[in-house]
Amino acid sequence: MELSIMLEYQKLDNALIRLENELRQSPAAKEYTTNKTVLAGAQEQVLKQNREAGEMVTQMQSLITEYEAVEKELKEAESAVPDVDSAVSADFFIRNVQKLISRLKVLASEISKMSGRIVELNQSYAATMTAGKEAKKKLAGCRDAYEAEKAKFMPQATELQQKLQAVEKDCSEEFLTVYKRLRKLKKLPVIVPLNGYNCGGCFMEVAGDLLVKLSTQPFVECPSCGRILYKK
Numbered sequence: 001m002e003l004s005i006m007l008e009y010q011k012l013d014n015a016l017i018r019l020e021n022e023l024r025q026s027p028a029a030k031e032y033t034t035n036k037t038v039l040a041g042a043q044e045q046v047l048k049q050n051r052e053a054g055e056m057v058t059q060m061q062s063l064i065t066e067y068e069a070v071e072k073e074l075k076e077a078e079s080a081v082p083d084v085d086s087a088v089s090a091d092f093f094i095r096n097v098q099k100l101i102s103r104l105k106v107l108a109s110e111i112s113k114m115s116g117r118i119v120e121l122n123q124s125y126a127a128t129m130t131a132g133k134e135a136k137k138k139l140a141g142c143r144d145a146y147e148a149e150k151a152k153f154m155p156q157a158t159e160l161q162q163k164l165q166a167v168e169k170d171c172s173e174e175f176l177t178v179y180k181r182l183r184k185l186k187k188l189p190v191i192v193p194l195n196g197y198n199c200g201g202c203f204m205e206v207a208g209d210l211l212v213k214l215s216t217q218p219f220v221e222c223p224s225c226g227r228i229l230y231k232k
């Protein structure tokens, strides 16, 4: 595959990237993106709080179940007053009742704490819902302006995309794979000229054997950054 085609592909792709950046930098797009991020954050928060609420309800239910069971046990223990003549069973009776009472106290305190946490969660849930609704409204409000801004870029973007697709047909599968991978890694430009003895992308010195290769073949891969290196 010819270097000139690769460079042409890159030129068109760069123009498209510049255009996308220009759109992204426009006030309308910025406002739209900000509101979208806020809305997504609120939605995520709602899901998280729903999960937390579910867990709290389960914990609360098990605390209440245990409280009721201990309470029942205490009532039963208290109603079975032992034979006053037996010191051993009287001692056991007192210790058992005390144990049950102190367990009930612990459970009551845990239930009260859990109630407090549930109230807090309810409050923050309401706040998240309000923020989410607000962001949704704002997003809807700025959508038209964003679409209008996007429409301004569309003719040029479509033209570039069509040209890019046409050049892509002349590109090898191997080149496109390397190019798209590096593009994703934001190693742009992907195809760079040799700058003296250095890579024009990462500025690392290129070894002598690669320089020799470059005198016989149109391009090599930079061993440091992976970019496609060519000699001007």
Ligand SMILES: [Zn+2]
Pocket: 199, 200, 201, 202, 203, 204, 222, 223, 224, 225, 226, 227
């Ligand atoms: Zn490099």
